[in-house]
Amino acid sequence: MNxxxxxxxxxxxxxxxxxxxxxxxxxxxxxxxxQIGKPKTNIKRILEESSNEITKKLNGFLLAIGKIHLLSDVGQTFQDEPTLWVPVRLNFVIFVPERGRRVRAIVSKLGKKHIACLIHSRFNASFHRDTIPPVYHNFIFKLGQPVLLEIIECDVVDKILDIKTTLVEFDA
Structure with missing residues (x-):
């Protein structure tokens, strides 16, 4: 993921x-x-490629990385493995979806029984049409419509984040 x-x-x-x-x-x-030749460039690429594994350590989903600060000119090896472990300090932003939290999203797909949305143009979320509050029952949803959702459940299935939500409100 970029x-x-x-x-x-x-x-x-x-x-x-x-x-x-x-x-x-x-x-x-x-x-x-x-990949020892250009450590900063290669470290950023490794972090992008392994963002799913990093997710567990960060308790969130990596969304952006700032400047990489190498803390040492030399890395370490452990137990005769060929990989060099390099200590770095990172500034980064993570997406932390938690049950009960509200999040802004954009409607991306309209189904008969559910509506799919994108959060931060990256993460899929959906809600069932029958959970829509009565005040919005006559509202016609459109692709690209901004909405406010409340997270009900969050799972990672086959390295893909699955967020189930309910509609709180929409922006006209």
Missing amino acids: LYKLNDILPHINDKNSCLEYKCQTILVPLPPS
């Missing part, structure tokens, strides 16, 4: 309905011997 640039996503951090968190953390990144 990540956002940190400066593009930072303005959304202060929105309480974004489910975004800004963090600075030190981690060890595995760097194969073939």
Whole structure:
């Protein structure tokens, strides 16, 4: 998954309905011997490619990475493995969907029984039409319509985030 640039996503951090968190953390990144030449470039690529594995460690889904700060010019090896572990400090933004939190989304698909939405143009969320509040029963949803959703359930199935929600309100 291509990540956002940190400066593009930072303005959304202060929105309480974004489910975004800004963090600075030190981690060890595995760097194969073939990629030692340009460590910063290769570390960023490795982080992008392995964002699903990193998700478990960060308790959220990686959305943007800032500047990579190498904490050492040399890495470490463990137990005779060829991989070089490089300590880096990262500024990053993660998406933290939690039950009960509200999040802004855009309608992306209209089905007979459900409506699918995209959160931050990356994450799929859906809600059933029969859970729509009575005040919106006569409303006709359109593709691209901004909505506010409440997260009911969040699962990762086959490395894909599945978010089930209910509609809270829509923006006309």
